[in-house]
Amino acid sequence: MYPGLAARAASLDAADGLAPLRDLFALNEGSVYLDGNSLGALPRHVPERLRDVMTRQWGELGIRSWTEGGWWTAPERIGDRIAPLVGAGPGQIVVGDSTSVNVFKAVVAAVRLAGQDRTAGQDRTDGQDRTAAEGRTEVLVDATTFPTDGYIARSAARMTGRRIVPLAPAEMPAALGPRTAAVLVNHVDFRTGRLHDLPGITAAAHAAGALAVWDLCHSAGALPVGLDAHGVDLAVGCTYKYLNGGPGSPAFLYVAERHQAGFDSPLPGWNAHADPFAMAAGFEAADGAVRGRVGTPDILSMLALDAALDVWADVRMADVRAKSLALTDFFLECVAAYAPPGRVSSLTPAAHAERGSQIALRCAEAPAVMDGLIARGVVGDLRGPDVLRFGFTPLYVGFADAERAARVLGEVLAAVPGRVPPGRR
Amino acid sequence: MYPGLAARAASLDAADGLAPLRDLFALNEGSVYLDGNSLGALPRHVPERLRDVMTRQWGELGIRSWTEGGWWTAPERIGDRIAPLVGAGPGQIVVGDSTSVNVFKAVVAAVRLAGQDRTAGQDRTDGQDRTAAEGRTEVLVDATTFPTDGYIARSAARMTGRRIVPLAPAEMPAALGPRTAAVLVNHVDFRTGRLHDLPGITAAAHAAGALAVWDLCHSAGALPVGLDAHGVDLAVGCTYKYLNGGPGSPAFLYVAERHQAGFDSPLPGWNAHADPFAMAAGFEAADGAVRGRVGTPDILSMLALDAALDVWADVRMADVRAKSLALTDFFLECVAAYAPPGRVSSLTPAAHAERGSQIALRCAEAPAVMDGLIARGVVGDLRGPDVLRFGFTPLYVGFADAERAARVLGEVLAAVPGRVPPGRR
Numbered sequence: 001m002y003p004g005l006a007a008r009a010a011s012l013d014a015a016d017g018l019a020p021l022r023d024l025f026a027l028n029e030g031s032v033y034l035d036g037n038s039l040g041a042l043p044r045h046v047p048e049r050l051r052d053v054m055t056r057q058w059g060e061l062g063i064r065s066w067t068e069g070g071w072w073t074a075p076e077r078i079g080d081r082i083a084p085l086v087g088a089g090p091g092q093i094v095v096g097d098s099t100s101v102n103v104f105k106a107v108v109a110a111v112r113l114a115g116q117d118r119t120a121g122q123d124r125t126d127g128q129d130r131t132a133a134e135g136r137t138e139v140l141v142d143a144t145t146f147p148t149d150g151y152i153a154r155s156a157a158r159m160t161g162r163r164i165v166p167l168a169p170a171e172m173p174a175a176l177g178p179r180t181a182a183v184l185v186n187h188v189d190f191r192t193g194r195l196h197d198l199p200g201i202t203a204a205a206h207a208a209g210a211l212a213v214w215d216l217c218h219s220a221g222a223l224p225v226g227l228d229a230h231g232v233d234l235a236v237g238c239t240y241k242y243l244n245g246g247p248g249s250p251a252f253l254y255v256a257e258r259h260q261a262g263f264d265s266p267l268p269g270w271n272a273h274a275d276p277f278a279m280a281a282g283f284e285a286a287d288g289a290v291r292g293r294v295g296t297p298d299i300l301s302m303l304a305l306d307a308a309l310d311v312w313a314d315v316r317m318a319d320v321r322a323k324s325l326a327l328t329d330f331f332l333e334c335v336a337a338y339a340p341p342g343r344v345s346s347l348t349p350a351a352h353a354e355r356g357s358q359i360a361l362r363c364a365e366a367p368a369v370m371d372g373l374i375a376r377g378v379v380g381d382l383r384g385p386d387v388l389r390f391g392f393t394p395l396y397v398g399f400a401d402a403e404r405a406a407r408v409l410g411e412v413l414a415a416v417p418g419r420v421p422p423g424r425r
Numbered sequence: 426m427y428p429g430l431a432a433r434a435a436s437l438d439a440a441d442g443l444a445p446l447r448d449l450f451a452l453n454e455g456s457v458y459l460d461g462n463s464l465g466a467l468p469r470h471v472p473e474r475l476r477d478v479m480t481r482q483w484g485e486l487g488i489r490s491w492t493e494g495g496w497w498t499a500p501e502r503i504g505d506r507i508a509p510l511v512g513a514g515p516g517q518i519v520v521g522d523s524t525s526v527n528v529f530k531a532v533v534a535a536v537r538l539a540g541q542d543r544t545a546g547q548d549r550t551d552g553q554d555r556t557a558a559e560g561r562t563e564v565l566v567d568a569t570t571f572p573t574d575g576y577i578a579r580s581a582a583r584m585t586g587r588r589i590v591p592l593a594p595a596e597m598p599a600a601l602g603p604r605t606a607a608v609l610v611n612h613v614d615f616r617t618g619r620l621h622d623l624p625g626i627t628a629a630a631h632a633a634g635a636l637a638v639w640d641l642c643h644s645a646g647a648l649p650v651g652l653d654a655h656g657v658d659l660a661v662g663c664t665y666k667y668l669n670g671g672p673g674s675p676a677f678l679y680v681a682e683r684h685q686a687g688f689d690s691p692l693p694g695w696n697a698h699a700d701p702f703a704m705a706a707g708f709e710a711a712d713g714a715v716r717g718r719v720g721t722p723d724i725l726s727m728l729a730l731d732a733a734l735d736v737w738a739d740v741r742m743a744d745v746r747a748k749s750l751a752l753t754d755f756f757l758e759c760v761a762a763y764a765p766p767g768r769v770s771s772l773t774p775a776a777h778a779e780r781g782s783q784i785a786l787r788c789a790e791a792p793a794v795m796d797g798l799i800a801r802g803v804v805g806d807l808r809g810p811d812v813l814r815f816g817f818t819p820l821y822v823g824f825a826d827a828e829r830a831a832r833v834l835g836e837v838l839a840a841v842p843g844r845v846p847p848g849r850r
Contacts, residue, residue: 026480026484026485028485028487033487035487035488038488039483039487039488039491041484041487042479042480042483042484046479047476047479047480047484050475050479050725051472051476054467054471054472054475054671054729055451055467055472058464058467058671058672059451059466059467059472060451060453062453062458062460062464062466062804063460063463063464063804063806065672066464066672071672071673097522097523097526097720098522098694098719098720098721098723099720099721100692100694100695100696100719100720101522101526101692101694101719101720104691104692108584143706146695146704147695147698147704147705147706147708148694148695148720150706150708151693151694151695151698151708152692152693152694154693154708155690155691155692155693159533159584159585159691160584166706191704240721246479246483246724246725247483247490247491247496247721247724247725248496248720248721248722248723248724248725248727249723249725250723251720265580266529266580266584267525267526267529267577267580268576268577268579268580269523269525269526269573269576269577270525270571270572270573270576271525271573273572273576277809278809279571279572279616279808279809280572281568281572281575281591283572283575283576283579294523294525294526295522295523295524295525295526295573295673295676296523296524296665296672296673297673298523298673298674298675298723298726299671299672299673299726300475300671300672300673300674300725300726300729301723301724301725301726302673304479304725379487379488381488383704384702384703384704
């Protein structure tokens with residue numbers, strides 16, 4: 001142990017205004033949880049709240065809860081609770097479905113909006129969406145993205161007569177042009193932790209007459225996003241990472257207010273109808289972000305997320321960001337001090353403007369090292385073949401955790417041979 | 426009260442082999458719950474099971490539960506638990522997403538399969554799905570269906586270059602032909618409770634070279650379906666009605682084994698990939714029904730459903746069906762005895778072969794009558810403008826419930842004027 005680092009950690013924790021929030025979460029004492037970017041920790045009060053949802057709202061009130069208990073409007077109500085965390089005004093976010101399903105809605109809707117801009121709504125008829133001969137035929141897709149976005153974007157392009165162009169986000173501004181319908185980019189790369197330039201790429205897309213769709217899975221709840229301020233058109237995000245909604249909790253969809261009237265969903269389920277309980281044969285889209293809803297909301301998961309969001313009541317995202325950067329800076333400093341030279345190298349940009357809330361270390365022996373870390377109570381995760389991934393969630397991770405994680409990493413690296421013996425290749 | 430009917434109810438209940446199952450559910454004593462076709466009742470053991478999922482699996486084990494706790498394979502594992510309830514062999518059902526999203530997957534996949542049958546898989550490339558000039562251009566859609574099916578089928582047709590043809594199910598056999606790609610039918614009509622001819626319409630579709638897609642929302646858990654026996658191609662269903670999975674619990678998708686290799690999902694999320702954790706840039710579809718998965722499964726809702734399915738352990742669907750028919754017959758008999766003449770008429774077919782597990786009564790004063798029923802502890806629901814809907818769920822509804830519901834209906838009808846006064850029109 002470097003006593004200097006441990007002492008620094010203690011004084012940083014003592015000065016941390018967010019430190020008291022840690023008590024809101026159920027964490028295993030004795031271990032350091034650095035996997036909140038995969039599965040956020042359990043807020044302690046959630047089980048009791050969900051017990052009430054089950055026994056009283058479902059068991060006693062039953063169907064009355066759809067109206068009296070606020071079940072029916074949960075998607076937009078909870079969306080409005082997420083909105084300030086991602087810099088969105090009210091009425092633009094609905095919660096529901098998986099991230100993948102929301103990527104499909106967003107990319108199809110973006111392509112149609114890009115078409116509507118030029119042809120005054122002729123896209124709304126049955127039959128094929130307009131095709132390659134008609135202009136904006138390309139969707140630029142972050143080639144480094146979490147793969148589901150690419151798979152789903154390809155399907156969305158196929159079904160609307162467009163094609164996808166995989167590119168690194170940094171290459172997008174030069175590739176944008178009159179053939180671009182939309183760009184789809186991850187705000188923070190799930191593997192490296194690189195934060196992409198949301199304002200710049202969005203502005204470049206707009207300058208080319210295209211729409212910008214952002215995937216906020218690794219930034220919502222981790223750093224300021226500024227959806228409204230930067231003029232983002234559509235966005236999707238996950239609630240089970242930095243928003244602690246529970247395993248596989250429902251995702252969210254942001255539709256900027258100016259696009260809502262033209263938002264033409266590929267999944268126009270009855271929940272998106274202007275008058276769902278009329279049960280009319282013809283579809284008439286609801287006004288507002290509600291148009292992004294599809295089927296009956298999944299109430300147990302939805303209300304667990306609703307409860308989990310209570311921890312944000314008095315939290316400023318600027319404070320979260322400041323702590324996140326301080327934590328990751330300090331972790332990198334500790335790794336430099338504790339790790340044997342040459343064994344790990346950071347894939348995460350050093351520049352604050354390019355860093356999300358995780359540190360990814362490349363390590364030739366990553367699988368064995370992560371096993372060793374977890375065995376010693378430091379929980380990160382592995383992204384094959386050679387990446388050690390450590391997520392820093394400022395609401396419940398402290399500086400002593402960062403110091404301990406780096407120190408244990410040094411010990412594990414010392415115990416795991418740096419070269420794979422021939423017999424184990 | 427007709428003592429004869431009450432006595433008959435008591436003796437029918439005493440002879441009912443399913444009667445002991447009622448104790449497995451949390452029901453409000455003092456009321457009669459006839460809305461299980463909207464929201465199934467809470468199985469008593471579910472809250473405790475979900476508490477364990479939250480506090481131990483999520484709170485203590487955390488990400489380890491994705492593997493050790495069986496979270497990752499829950500969609501197909503729970504699908505295999507539903508399978509025997511709808512007459513399906515294992516490996517053909519996955520749970521997840523809403524019914525609407527599954528209708529989209531099923532209709533798009535059916536249209537593509539109908540195309541593949543004739544052109545040896547040339548449909549799999551990027552670009553437009555094949556268009557009107559190429560043959561099977563029509564999707565016949567049950568015009569009486571729950572509206573979301575129609576809305577979603579229209580979108581699926583639009584995005585694959587087909588068109589929908591709304592028809593009553595009885596008209597479908599005559600309308601099927603070389604232009605038909607698929608039919609989409611509700612097994613039981615949500616409004617009238619009419620049971621459609623699944624074997625006959627499926628066989629007619631096949632004879633015309635088309636595929637049959639069935640929506641089982643109002644039949645799964647209510648009566649034998651026989652998916653495999655009748656050669657159904659694709660099916661979707663709901664788990665929060667007769668399967669008691671909880672409000673908005675995940676839906677399911679059935680893909681007959683013979684179609685799985687050709688199942689070409691419009692929502693190919695990372696959960697449908699052959700090797701999801703490779704996080705590869707290219708999509709390669711998994712084998713089997715797993716191909717119908719999309720994004721990360723919603724674990725809290727999924728495992729509440731898993732627990733809820735325990736009540737089916739020793740239940741034979743033939744017994745459920747026999748009791749359901751006996752209950753609805755008896756209810757109709759009691760209504761005939763208790764209701765003032767001419768005030769209500771049944772929309773539900775009298776023939777057993779055409780009846781689901783609900784009774785729908787047309788009543789000019791339906792809104793006021795349903796309010797009166799609920800105020801007196803008989804919980805059905807209203808389907809506007811003039812339908813009183815009563816769902817009979819054989820696991821927890823008994824004959825005394827049916828007699829009481831009809832008796833209270835008679836009292837309410839006597840109290841609600843039979844003609845709307847001019848001032849209230």
